[in-house]
Amino acid sequence: MVEAVKMRKRRHWRKDTIGDRIYYIFTWFILILLAAIVIYPLYFIVIASISNPDAIFNGEVYFYPLKITFDGYKRLFDEPLIWSGYLNTIIYTVFGTAFNLLLTIPAGWALSRKNLPFRRVITWFMVITMFFGGGLIPYYLLVAKLNLVDNPLSMIILGGVSVWNVFVVKSYFTENIPSELLEAAQIDGCGEFRSFWHVVLPLAKPIIAVMVLFYAVGHWNSYFDALIFLSDEKYFPLQLVLRDILITAEVTSQSGGSAETIIEQAKIANQIKYSSIIVSSIPILVFYPLVQKFFKAGFLVGSFK
Amino acid sequence: MKNKLLVGLTALLCLTGCQTTTSKISIDIDEVGYQWEDTDAPVIREKGAVSFDVIAPKNALADNYADMKVLNDIYDETYVKINWRNMSETSYATRKNLIMANKNEHPDAIYHAGFTDKDIIQYSSRKVIIPLDPYFDKMPNLTRILDKRPDVRKVLTAPDGHIYSLPKVEEMNLLPYPNLLFLNKVWVTDLINSGKIDFLTVADLKDGLNLTLEQYRTILTHFKANDMNGNGRDDELPLSFVYQNWQGNQSDLYAAFGIPENVDHMTLINGQVTFTATSDAWKDATNYLSGWVYEGLIDKEVFSHTQDAFLAKGKASNQRLGSFYWWESETVVTNPQDYIVLNPLIGPNGKQQIGVANNHEITRGEFVVFAKAPNPEIMLTHFDRFYDPMWSAQINYGPIGIVYEEELDANGKLVQKEIPAGLTADELRLKNAPLGLLYLSEEEWENTVNMEPRAVLRLARLAKHAVPYVIEGATPIPNITFTMTEINALATIQSDVIDYIYEQQTLWLLNGGPTDAQFNTFKTTLENIGLSQMINIYQTAYERFTA
Numbered sequence A: 001m002v003e004a005v006k007m008r009k010r011r012h013w014r015k016d017t018i019g020d021r022i023y024y025i026f027t028w029f030i031l032i033l034l035a036a037i038v039i040y041p042l043y044f045i046v047i048a049s050i051s052n053p054d055a056i057f058n059g060e061v062y063f064y065p066l067k068i069t070f071d072g073y074k075r076l077f078d079e080p081l082i083w084s085g086y087l088n089t090i091i092y093t094v095f096g097t098a099f100n101l102l103l104t105i106p107a108g109w110a111l112s113r114k115n116l117p118f119r120r121v122i123t124w125f126m127v128i129t130m131f132f133g134g135g136l137i138p139y140y141l142l143v144a145k146l147n148l149v150d151n152p153l154s155m156i157i158l159g160g161v162s163v164w165n166v167f168v169v170k171s172y173f174t175e176n177i178p179s180e181l182l183e184a185a186q187i188d189g190c191g192e193f194r195s196f197w198h199v200v201l202p203l204a205k206p207i208i209a210v211m212v213l214f215y216a217v218g219h220w221n222s223y224f225d226a227l228i229f230l231s232d233e234k235y236f237p238l239q240l241v242l243r244d245i246l247i248t249a250e251v252t253s254q255s256g257g258s259a260e261t262i263i264e265q266a267k268i269a270n271q272i273k274y275s276s277i278i279v280s281s282i283p284i285l286v287f288y289p290l291v292q293k294f295f296k297a298g299f300l301v302g303s304f305k
Numbered sequence B: 001m002k003n004k005l006l007v008g009l010t011a012l013l014c015l016t017g018c019q020t021t022t023s024k025i026s027i028d029i030d031e032v033g034y035q036w037e038d039t040d041a042p043v044i045r046e047k048g049a050v051s052f053d054v055i056a057p058k059n060a061l062a063d064n065y066a067d068m069k070v071l072n073d074i075y076d077e078t079y080v081k082i083n084w085r086n087m088s089e090t091s092y093a094t095r096k097n098l099i100m101a102n103k104n105e106h107p108d109a110i111y112h113a114g115f116t117d118k119d120i121i122q123y124s125s126r127k128v129i130i131p132l133d134p135y136f137d138k139m140p141n142l143t144r145i146l147d148k149r150p151d152v153r154k155v156l157t158a159p160d161g162h163i164y165s166l167p168k169v170e171e172m173n174l175l176p177y178p179n180l181l182f183l184n185k186v187w188v189t190d191l192i193n194s195g196k197i198d199f200l201t202v203a204d205l206k207d208g209l210n211l212t213l214e215q216y217r218t219i220l221t222h223f224k225a226n227d228m229n230g231n232g233r234d235d236e237l238p239l240s241f242v243y244q245n246w247q248g249n250q251s252d253l254y255a256a257f258g259i260p261e262n263v264d265h266m267t268l269i270n271g272q273v274t275f276t277a278t279s280d281a282w283k284d285a286t287n288y289l290s291g292w293v294y295e296g297l298i299d300k301e302v303f304s305h306t307q308d309a310f311l312a313k314g315k316a317s318n319q320r321l322g323s324f325y326w327w328e329s330e331t332v333v334t335n336p337q338d339y340i341v342l343n344p345l346i347g348p349n350g351k352q353q354i355g356v357a358n359n360h361e362i363t364r365g366e367f368v369v370f371a372k373a374p375n376p377e378i379m380l381t382h383f384d385r386f387y388d389p390m391w392s393a394q395i396n397y398g399p400i401g402i403v404y405e406e407e408l409d410a411n412g413k414l415v416q417k418e419i420p421a422g423l424t425a426d427e428l429r430l431k432n433a434p435l436g437l438l439y440l441s442e443e444e445w446e447n448t449v450n451m452e453p454r455a456v457l458r459l460a461r462l463a464k465h466a467v468p469y470v471i472e473g474a475t476p477i478p479n480i481t482f483t484m485t486e487i488n489a490l491a492t493i494q495s496d497v498i499d500y501i502y503e504q505q506t507l508w509l510l511n512g513g514p515t516d517a518q519f520n521t522f523k524t525t526l527e528n529i530g531l532s533q534m535i536n537i538y539q540t541a542y543e544r545f546t547a
Helices: A002-015 A018-049 A053-057 A071-078 A080-112 A119-131 A136-145 A153-157 A163-176 A179-187 A192-203 A205-221 A224-229 A238-246 A259-301 B002-017 B069-078 B089-101 B117-125 B133-138 B140-148 B150-156 B185-193 B213-225 B251-255 B280-294 B307-313 B376-387 B389-397 B425-432 B442-447 B453-465 B484-511 B516-529 B531-546
Strands: B051-058 B081-088 B109-111 B166-170 B180-184 B266-269 B272-275 B323-326 B339-342 B362-369 B438-440
Touching (some): A018 A259, A053 A259, A053 B307, A071 A080, A071 A259, A080 A153, A080 A163, A080 A192, A080 A205, A080 A238, A119 A163, A136 A224, A136 B089, A153 A224, A179 A192, A192 A205, A205 A259, A224 A238, A238 A259, A238 B089, A259 B307, B051 B089, B051 B376, B069 B081, B069 B376, B069 B389, B081 B089, B117 B362, B117 B484, B133 B140, B133 B376, B140 B150, B140 B376, B150 B166, B150 B362, B180 B185, B180 B453, B185 B213, B213 B280, B251 B280, B266 B531, B272 B531, B280 B484, B376 B438, B389 B438, B389 B442, B438 B442, B484 B516, B484 B531
Parallel strands (some): B051 B081
Antiparallel strands (some): B109 B362, B166 B362, B180 B323, B266 B272
């Protein structure tokens, strides 16, 4: 049996013309090259995270780590703020995403129903916010009026709905839930809520997964709201903690650092630059494959055919 | 479902809505036993009876100010409670305007406020921040300093004659001289021994060596041509620095041509604001140095690399730096013992000269008080203690008990404690010292606290290899104040001038220097941008400052 397969393969190979072979070799070459272009930077971050920062700056690190040191990781893990930041980010991401879904999925569903009153007005109302914003200062004043400044709830509540995502959800529902299905459900005695809960939601798994991914990655990577609304370090998300350690050199002179302290900080920043990338992206890397199968299906659906 | 949702939302709204801020009212200062005359006694009778909200951006490596020993020690002395609201420096930089825009959120004061002249004029005219000079009679330490140092008072005074911010003064007299030239003596010894260089002997290779530009160029050429570090690769960098950086920059190379150059291209000569980049000597220097860049004697990356990248170059497995500009060799290279400090290079006209940089050791805008603060005099008397030499030293370097020993030495100076294992001196300092409001000058270095060893080393080197060579009459432009009209004019002109020069200078250095025609166009363009107007503004402001 094995022999037979081998035979067939060999025969197949022999049947290839020279042109075919060149074609295959060429294709393989390009594919490998493309893969290398994608993989190398990621690989570089991994080896750079355990190399001496000076060696990296001098361009001595290419394919394997040099003067291996785990100082970057050690320093990173010694920093208590990293851990509280991690915990905060997880909390903001989990609850923030849950809050987002709570608003986005029903909103998308409602907008996809033709019997929604004032549907056009509501749609326009939402579209307007996609193109026009009030600006940073009014935004800040509004949030301050809501007493959300220096309040970790702001990390969960703000940006609760992304209009873009609502439309993605809406178009998924429009295309995938035929109104006949709902009629059938209503004949069987479902009210609006029950049919949403028991009929629509089970069919919406792919789009929910996509939304989870979109929102969760957004929460995970966001720092700007935290930057302007939070001052207490114990509420800082991970990205902001890392940012504070990494981006210091330019502003230090302003609040009274001296030449030495600036250099010292730059040194620390260089040490943890790469290890912090790894530490902060591992959860996303773990999480991604889990939703990826939905992601492909849902993403095509949402692509506004 | 609907009900659950409603309940959830209501709960959320309640949670967010339940925080209210109570506005404070002034209290009777006699009732709390306020006093300011005795600078060792508490400011008020009962500990914590009066408190103030102060926003303070802090360094990422620093502890929270609420936990900082030195600040708590001061609280133990004055009894005035400061509720510190820390935020990170980056966050503050983004939020400063937002905080100012939101009246309800105004604190009583901002520490490390980083207020520009424009901020001060703007917010004082809107009565958001208050003048502090009416309270100076309740600030004995600061008053003592300002009486002794009228120049500090001048730096602080706004165009309307009032003082709106408190200063930071850390004078070591280092900042005007940000460059020293270091040369790899091991490499030069090799060149002498192999007979490639005949104008020097090995015995000459010690600190304070005098070289002409041409001799120096010869050495660099050999650095370039030979495999000096013996690793078989052409990776030697004959001369490196960081172009237009505030220290370790190209200025001294230009100064060899007799120009009082610094990165601003602007300095004072006998009280006259002098612009360097339009002089013929500047053109000649650019032409000459572009040759060095072309031949690879100057590391081409000086134009693009950051300070960090430059510092890393000195730490390669095989030493790559033949020569470099920096304040000290210890920060740059792993083998500082192999480098000697050169005196400034002797220029084509036979003169050995350098300019001075306009870096300021007296800064204003460090601390501002808001109009809503009740009893600002109590707060200001509290912060006045920061200017006591003993406290200033601790604010700057860290507290007694962590950084300094409890006991003073025989001269009454603070004694540095041993640094705990695993920390560098800078880390310990950043963690424990808030920096900010302080006054450390000549007298304090003599009587209260020792300078850091590095600063002492630098000063000794600068005194020998830099200060004696400063072009006669050249002084830094002090931290002068501008009026609003001047600020607005400068805002448009100055950045255009700086950008245009930067663009042209870089282009010329990289691609060959300017022809006479190009240089004339350069001067005309600068004139059209408003160079004379800019110089006039500086001159007027300077004269107002000295008046």
